[in-house]
Amino acid sequence: MISLDRYPKEITLRNGARVVLRPLFPEDGGGLWNFLRDLPEIDKSHFHEDVDDLAVVERWAKAVDYATALPILAIRDDRVVGTATLFRNRTGWKQRIGIVRILIAQEFRHLGLGTAMIREIRHLGEQAALNYLVAEVIEEQQAAVRALERMGFEKTMVHRNFVNDRKGHLHNLVVLLHPMSGTEEDLFF
Amino acid sequence: MNCPACGVEHLPAPAGTPAVSGGPRPCPYGGAPYAGLRAGHDRIFFGRWRSTEANSLDVRKARNQLNKLLNDIAGALEPERLPASRKDLNKAFEAMHTAELGEDGPETLLYMDHALSYAHRVIGDLLHEKGAPPHAPGDFAAWYDAPEVPFREDW
Numbered sequence: 001m002i003s004l005d006r007y008p009k010e011i012t013l014r015n016g017a018r019v020v021l022r023p024l025f026p027e028d029g030g031g032l033w034n035f036l037r038d039l040p041e042i043d044k045s046h047f048h049e050d051v052d053d054l055a056v057v058e059r060w061a062k063a064v065d066y067a068t069a070l071p072i073l074a075i076r077d078d079r080v081v082g083t084a085t086l087f088r089n090r091t092g093w094k095q096r097i098g099i100v101r102i103l104i105a106q107e108f109r110h111l112g113l114g115t116a117m118i119r120e121i122r123h124l125g126e127q128a129a130l131n132y133l134v135a136e137v138i139e140e141q142q143a144a145v146r147a148l149e150r151m152g153f154e155k156t157m158v159h160r161n162f163v164n165d166r167k168g169h170l171h172n173l174v175v176l177l178h179p180m181s182g183t184e185e186d187l188f189f
Numbered sequence: 190m191n192c193p194a195c196g197v198e199h200l201p202a203p204a205g206t207p208a209v210s211g212g213p214r215p216c217p218y219g220g221a222p223y224a225g226l227r228a229g230h231d232r233i234f235f236g237r238w239r240s241t242e243a244n245s246l247d248v249r250k251a252r253n254q255l256n257k258l259l260n261d262i263a264g265a266l267e268p269e270r271l272p273a274s275r276k277d278l279n280k281a282f283e284a285m286h287t288a289e290l291g292e293d294g295p296e297t298l299l300y301m302d303h304a305l306s307y308a309h310r311v312i313g314d315l316l317h318e319k320g321a322p323p324h325a326p327g328d329f330a331a332w333y334d335a336p337e338v339p340f341r342e343d344w
Contacts, residue, residue, distance in 0.1 A: 009320065010320050011317065011320045011321075011322075012320060012321055012322045013322060014322050014323065014325065016322070104344070109344060110344065112322060112323040112325075112344075113344075114344030115313070115323060115344055116317055116323070119313070119314060119317045122273050123271070123273070126271075126272050126273055143344045144344055146344070147344035150306075150310070151310065152273070152277065152310070180272075180273065181272035181273050181275065181276040182272075
């Protein structure tokens with residue numbers, strides 16, 4: 001069980017803007033939809049459903065289950081400007097592995113928000129006693145790849161022409177792993 | 190002369206502006222937490238040991254400064270429950286240990302650089318916990334005798 005006592009948490013970005021971090025609540029569907037629909041197409045590639053559809057996003061928000069998907073929102077003046085989600089399995093062989101997905105509004109990039117979100121997920125992963133965090137990023141998202149690497153993620157694989165965007169174009173997928181504090185790490189064997 | 194606010198020797202005013210004479214010496218690290226750690230990081234980051242003209246004395250001085258910085262970070266980290274940061278700090282100490290086995294050659298410099306990167310990450314973790322903005326050394330380059338601002342990018 002992850003404690004959410006640290007939320008709401010206020011952070012300051014490089015430009016001095018203050019942003020509040022807190023978990024997604026069931027009533028956040030509209031705000032989340034506004035955020036998602038403004039993202040560049042490439043950032044929407046990994047979604048299994050149409051995030052431009054308000055009903056889809058509202059359904060997600062209402063069905064949120066922190067034990068399997070814990071979305072942390074970054075909010076500036078009542079507007080969602082970033083999300084970081086930690087996906088986990090309750091049981092099975094991957095229950096000690098967390099999947100990380102971070103999205104940042106375009107005008108809030110290069111201000112340290114993405115890095116702050118990585119720090120939050122790392123903190124939550126430690127609380128959940130995970131062994132590894134895994135991030136999958138399309139290779140074109142180089143700022144995200146570099147930020148993850150600076151925060152201790154290690155690039156373990158690049159799959160060539162592996163995933164398609166919503167228009168069907170293929171992209172390379174970068175897989176990065178972060179060994180958590182309790183893990184004996186030897187990623188490169 | 191060391192700055193009385195952050196404890197580190199930096200220029201009395203940003204490069205290119207006239208120094209303020211008399212009155213308290215301005216410190217660019219004021220107004221945000223962990224001024225000493227941030228300043229301690231930057232004096233190493235912008236130190237002569239990284240330049241092509243560095244001599245063994247510069248490297249030894251930087252090594253001492255790095256050891257002090259890591260010990261100061263360990264003190265700041267003590268009351269915090271940040272296991273990932275502790276792990277990074279341990280890696281920084283390990284890198285320093287490896288650097289100290291070397292003979293001021295390129296490998297030594299590389300390991301010192303690794304130690305400094307881990308230190309920067311832990312300082313960032315501490316700042317994040319306090320809700321403060323991340324520390325970007327490039328913002329403080331003008332306060333040091335640093336001819337070039339190293340590559341910087343944030344996400």
